[in-house]
Amino acid sequence: MTPKFAIKLIAAYAIIYCSTTVFSHENHVQNKSTATAMTAEQKDWGIAGDVKAVKRTITLQMSDDMRFTPAQLEIKQGETLRLIVKNNGKLLHELVIGSKDALSEHAAQMLKFPTMEHDSPDMAHVAAGKTREVIWHFNRAGDFAFACLIPGHYQAGMVGTIRVSSALAQTANDDHAAHHPAPAAPAAPADLAANSDMTEGEVRKVDLVTKKIMLKHGEIKNLGMGAMTMVFQVNDPALLSQVQAGDKVRFRAEQIKGAFVVMSMEKHTP
Numbered sequence: 481m482t483p484k485f486a487i488k489l490i491a492a493y494a495i496i497y498c499s500t501t502v503f504s505h506e507n508h509v510q511n512k513s514t515a516t517a518m519t520a521e522q523k524d525w526g527i528a529g530d531v532k533a534v535k536r537t538i539t540l541q542m543s544d545d546m547r548f549t550p551a552q553l554e555i556k557q558g559e560t561l562r563l564i565v566k567n568n569g570k571l572l573h574e575l576v577i578g579s580k581d582a583l584s585e586h587a588a589q590m591l592k593f594p595t596m597e598h599d600s601p602d603m604a605h606v607a608a609g610k611t612r613e614v615i616w617h618f619n620r621a622g623d624f625a626f627a628c629l630i631p632g633h634y635q636a637g638m639v640g641t642i643r644v645s646s647a648l649a650q651t652a653n654d655d656h657a658a659h660h661p662a663p664a665a666p667a668a669p670a671d672l673a674a675n676s677d678m679t680e681g682e683v684r685k686v687d688l689v690t691k692k693i694m695l696k697h698g699e700i701k702n703l704g705m706g707a708m709t710m711v712f713q714v715n716d717p718a719l720l721s722q723v724q725a726g727d728k729v730r731f732r733a734e735q736i737k738g739a740f741v742v743m744s745m746e747k748h749t750p
């Protein structure tokens with residue numbers, strides 16, 4: 481290597497080093513914003529709503545006798561609702577909207593893994609005496625439900641029903657997304673069977689402040705946990721700067737002192 485070239489190389493390194501520093505700082509800022517502005521995910525029971533589209537507000541009362549009042553909601557397809565969730569009790573309660581099947585399955589998982597952490601626009605955790613709100617766009621017709629999935633609460637009857645009546649009149653103009661099938665859960669390719677410690681997932685949110693990551697994941701075989709979207713801690717915060725919302729990943733998760741921790745993660749194109 482000629483000395484001249486070596487100097488050039490050092491200079492190039494210095495530039496790369498400086499720009500990496502700058503980029504990583506920018507990444508922080510960028511990721512911070514993705515932490516708040518997550519891409520809305522179309523679910524069978526609707527999609528995150530825009531507060532400007534709200535035309536109706538319903539207040540749901542929650543109580544320690546494990547009931548929601550009202551426990552039945554009648555909604556027209558296309559409506560965006562502001563659901564004010566009021567916890568009148570002394571216990572923590574939550575509102576989670578979903579299909580009956582999804583909620584009952586999730587409730588069973590919560591009994592099995594009580595320390596799981598979730599956050600999504602179709603749910604609100606409400607501390608004793610507090611009020612929170614959920615803005616939800618019911619763009620699909622059908623019979624759905626809402627529930628409190630704190631371990632034991634669902635089983636004690638903290639469930640309500642949602643009927644979204646079909647708006648046949650607005651077929652042409654209705655939300656296009658409503659007519660597309662929900663994206664299928666990530667399927668486990670055959671080669672994954674060989675390495676059942678790795679779980680397939682999609683990054684939903686990266687939070688550099690709390691150092692947590694939200695993953696929509698397939699079955700976590702080594703934990704015996706079903707597919708769902710859930711918030712994980714990370715073994716090493718450096719994992720968080722390697723991915724962003726929307727990335728497909730493979731990861732290994734473990735339960736450490738009750739917390740669910742991503743031990744390793746790699747980007748992966750299915």
Ligand SMILES: [Cu+2]
Nearest residue numbers: 573574628633
């Ligand atoms: Cu509850």
